[in-house]
Amino acid sequence: MTAAEVQAEAEIRQLLARCTQAGDARKAEAYAACYAPDGILALDGGAVAGREAIRDWMRAPSVIPPPASGAPGFVSHHLTTCSVAFDGREAATARTYWLVTSAAGLDHNGFYVDRLVHDGGGWLIAHRRPRTLWISPASVLRRGDPAVTP
Template sequence: MNLGPEDIEAIRALITRYNIAADRGRIAELAACFARDGQLDFPGRSGKGRDGIVEALTSGERNPALTLTRHHLTTMELLPGADTDHAVGRVYFFVITNAGLDHSGVYVDQYIRIAGQWLIAHREARIDWQAEASLNRPMVTR
């Protein structure tokens, strides 16, 4: 079973939508990239369902010195899942803030197509490296 070019482009557009929403602070738009029962896991927090994802991303303290965030995607691998409505992927990323290169890692994803639309079923954001001068709250480094 292969992912067609339309599927790959739709998943790439989904990943892009997620990151642009994150960078612009539009957390409800970010959560809408997930299936209704989707899950987001990132260092120190987890959210299940769109409301749970919003809660996980908006609770806690934000560093007032952090005024700019830009996620940049690099290497991406998208593979078919168990059937034509499932796919898996790994996406490397690095994040620039107003202090410079802040952290880098990988998204480990599961995607699902519901009513013709690709959504994130599960995303684990793994942080592989974080700058000593990071403006983000301390994150667990893998």
């Protein structure tokens, strides 16, 4: 790796961490700021296209239902192995594995496939495709939706 690629990879990892923490905290502005203006969040239920639409999606009620007890709930994404490949100086792809913890313990896991662009001011997500590999039988994702399958 060149010195420039080492620096760029560090910047990309910081971007991914900011995005993850903003998402867990439901901070819509900070989450959307991690995406390019025409960025895409490709979910199983359909794509959310554009920074404004991503911001609105994050402002909407979470797809994870609140605990039936009324007690505060949480989900916490933990990024693990990340591989970054560069396509020139202004484009890269990353595959990042994640684990999610909740009050249930290890809740679900999977990986992100991200296409990233450098817009002159920093790295941004141009396209993100989350993939879930496993969901715990006790997952908060299963609460209220018995049709959820791993």
